[in-house]
Amino acid sequence: MTALTMPRLALSGELRAIGHRLLAVVALCTVLSLMSDAFLTTGNILNVLRQAALVFLLASGLTLVILTAGLDLSVGANVGLSACLAASVIQATGSAFLGAAAGLVSGCAIGLGNGLLVTALRLPPFIATYGTLWVIHGLTYWFMAGATIHGLPPAFRALGSGYWLSVPIPVYLMFVFLAIGIGFARYTTWGQEIYAIGANPVAARLSGVPVNRRLALVYTVSGAMAGLASLIFLARLNSAEGDIGEPLTLPAIAAVLIGGTSLFGGVGTVSGTLVGALILTLVLNGMNLLAIDANWQPLVTGAILIIAVALDVLTRGRDGANR
Amino acid sequence: MSPRLSIAAAAIVAATVSGAVHADGEKIAVFTKNQTNPFFQAVRLGADNAAKQMNATVLHYVPTKPDSIPEQMSQIEDVVVKKPDAIVFTPVDYKAMTPGVAKINNANIPVVNITDRSEKGNFVTFIGAKDYQLGLQTGRYLLKALGGKGNIVILEGVRGVITNADRMRGFHDALKEFPNAKLLASQPGNYQRLQALQVMENLMQSYSQIDGVMAANDAMAVGAIEALEGAKRTALVIGINGTKEAVDAIKAGKLLATGDYHAYNQGCLSVMAALRYLHKQPVPKEILLPVSVIDRSNYQPYDIAPDQRSCPKWDEVVKQ
Numbered sequence: 001m002t003a004l005t006m007p008r009l010a011l012s013g014e015l016r017a018i019g020h021r022l023l024a025v026v027a028l029c030t031v032l033s034l035m036s037d038a039f040l041t042t043g044n045i046l047n048v049l050r051q052a053a054l055v056f057l058l059a060s061g062l063t064l065v066i067l068t069a070g071l072d073l074s075v076g077a078n079v080g081l082s083a084c085l086a087a088s089v090i091q092a093t094g095s096a097f098l099g100a101a102a103g104l105v106s107g108c109a110i111g112l113g114n115g116l117l118v119t120a121l122r123l124p125p126f127i128a129t130y131g132t133l134w135v136i137h138g139l140t141y142w143f144m145a146g147a148t149i150h151g152l153p154p155a156f157r158a159l160g161s162g163y164w165l166s167v168p169i170p171v172y173l174m175f176v177f178l179a180i181g182i183g184f185a186r187y188t189t190w191g192q193e194i195y196a197i198g199a200n201p202v203a204a205r206l207s208g209v210p211v212n213r214r215l216a217l218v219y220t221v222s223g224a225m226a227g228l229a230s231l232i233f234l235a236r237l238n239s240a241e242g243d244i245g246e247p248l249t250l251p252a253i254a255a256v257l258i259g260g261t262s263l264f265g266g267v268g269t270v271s272g273t274l275v276g277a278l279i280l281t282l283v284l285n286g287m288n289l290l291a292i293d294a295n296w297q298p299l300v301t302g303a304i305l306i307i308a309v310a311l312d313v314l315t316r317g318r319d320g321a322n323r
Numbered sequence: 324m325s326p327r328l329s330i331a332a333a334a335i336v337a338a339t340v341s342g343a344v345h346a347d348g349e350k351i352a353v354f355t356k357n358q359t360n361p362f363f364q365a366v367r368l369g370a371d372n373a374a375k376q377m378n379a380t381v382l383h384y385v386p387t388k389p390d391s392i393p394e395q396m397s398q399i400e401d402v403v404v405k406k407p408d409a410i411v412f413t414p415v416d417y418k419a420m421t422p423g424v425a426k427i428n429n430a431n432i433p434v435v436n437i438t439d440r441s442e443k444g445n446f447v448t449f450i451g452a453k454d455y456q457l458g459l460q461t462g463r464y465l466l467k468a469l470g471g472k473g474n475i476v477i478l479e480g481v482r483g484v485i486t487n488a489d490r491m492r493g494f495h496d497a498l499k500e501f502p503n504a505k506l507l508a509s510q511p512g513n514y515q516r517l518q519a520l521q522v523m524e525n526l527m528q529s530y531s532q533i534d535g536v537m538a539a540n541d542a543m544a545v546g547a548i549e550a551l552e553g554a555k556r557t558a559l560v561i562g563i564n565g566t567k568e569a570v571d572a573i574k575a576g577k578l579l580a581t582g583d584y585h586a587y588n589q590g591c592l593s594v595m596a597a598l599r600y601l602h603k604q605p606v607p608k609e610i611l612l613p614v615s616v617i618d619r620s621n622y623q624p625y626d627i628a629p630d631q632r633s634c635p636k637w638d639e640v641v642k643q
Contacts, residue, residue: 036529038528039528047524051524137387138387141359141387146359146365147361148567150545150571236517236553237517238549239568242359244516247513247515248517289528289529291509291529294509
């Protein structure tokens with residue numbers, strides 16, 4: 001089990017790594033609270049957390065994939081198809097439960113499909129999931145034929161827009177899955193095997209890690225999280241159309257990478273991904289609160305993301321810069 | 324689920340059967356921007372309906388990646404080789420597609436331009452609605468409903484897209500007519516539902532009182548309504564495009580109004596114009612459909628699924 005000692009080391013640095021990432025969040029928050037009275041209010045903090053929840057849920061499963069040095073480009077498309085299927089089932093049966101089940105099953109199935117392409121067919125993850133992305137888009141467009149489904153039952157919508165004890169439901173889901181993610185990655189053998197695969201797949205295989213089964217697992221988890229995110233998405237928007245998932249993929253990948261997970265695998269944390277999701281959400285929130293002109297928003301977004309990561313790299317010193 | 328599936332299946336069967344069998348009728352290639360926007364779905368259905376009435380066949384060319392410039396360009400290259408009798412063309416980008424238009428012109432295939440006016444090229448006619456007027460009249464409608472005063476926010480479409488630029492000019496000119504109305508913020512929602520919802524949630528944090536929302540399309544308007552409902556706040560909201568979803572929201576009393584972009588009729592008239600040209604009948608150089616605001620008082624004619632509508636008569640719409 002020599003391969004497992006390395007990930008343990010990586011994990012021990014988890015808090016330290018996140019400490020640095022949090023620096024960017026704190027800096028952003030400080031600047032925003034100085035510039036806008038509306039920023040540091042309970043309402044806005046819950047608002048930011050609720051918006052970050054969607055990105056985080058999608059990105060949390062993706063974190064595991066990227067930890068194995070893989071990639072899942074199909075998460076956004078997965079959200080689109082799963083949301084459309086869930087909405088159709090709810091509309092046809094009137095049952096929020098069946099609809100939610102359809103969305104989750106669809107998400108898992110797509111994820112498992114990716115897993116099989118990567119393991120059984122040994123396709124590079126980028127190509128496998130890029131191919132899946134197109135297949136899912138095609139299926140979604142055909143299935144929806146340009147239509148929009150809207151008007152879902154209130155019980156289902158509560159999943160996205162409801163509150164419990166004045167806190168939005170998606171925020172609870174975010175923290176539940178954060179806890180599950182940290183627990184899985186840190187304290188289970190499977191979680192550590194995932195780090196081991198990302199750090200060195202050959203060494204992992206030689207030390208007895210069932211690499212293919214673990215890879216199939218992470219892609220399925222990523223798909224399942226996309227299925228779950230699709231339900232939150234659907235419940236918040238109260239409608240589904242063919243292209244709704246499209247704009248979600250890159251922000252999800254960005255959240256994982258901003259959160260400190262390496263594209264080369266083996267290094268990173270689920271909690272870092274939460275920080276990444278928060279930074280992305282804070283940028284949009286801040287620009288809206290300050291009513292920054294639309295022409296400048298892309299520039300501001302890019303600049304802040306670069307500064308946020310540079311801040312982390314610089315404060316960690318040279319060793320951190322490589323990963 | 325089943326009706327949607329059967330519609331899609333029927334459309335595919337109809338497209339393949341009609342494309343292959345009826346060699347006698349004129350063949351018209353119809354280019355639209357994407358598979359996802361209900362607007363273009365309605366355009367295609369209108370084109371199909373007109374073609375059926377006039378015994379022509381329509382072949383649809385739609386980029387699989389929405390609004391993809393290279394994909395539409397290669398579709399043009401394919402179509403120019405196949406030489407249909409006429410082409411109905413919506414450029415995915417009004418500037419970038421001008422080389423594609425030149426290819427069609429060089430092949431001497433008559434082409435009707437619809438929805439987005441191409442910057443260059445020779446066209447039989449242009450059929451569309453004025454985005455500026457849509458912005459102006461829906462904006463004006465909202466401000467009148469608010470008694471000419473109140474706090475307004477604008478949800479913009481995609482910067483750099485001509486429809487958005489014109490709609491924004493319309494909104495702003497409407498605001499100028501009502502000096503007591505105050506524009507709090509104008510923020511981009513990129514024509515996307517989720518972004519509009521989040522932008523609206525954020526704006527509600529900084530502004531405790533928002534009375535009116537001008538959204539550059541219906542999807543963003545409906546997204547803003549979801550945000551308002553989630554925060555248990557109310558504001559009057561207008562959208563643009565006249566989609567079925569917007570009509571349903573008007574019926575439910577959630578959306579104040581939407582501007583009719585005449586998607587279905589644009590599809591109908593474009594095929595009719597192409598066939599009239601081929602039959603050597605007169606076609607005006609430009610057909611701009613009148614802008615109308617759909618609200619609670621007049622939504623009934625729009626409250627019908629696009630695949631069940633039928634085309635208007637040419638002479639009723641085009642007067643001299």
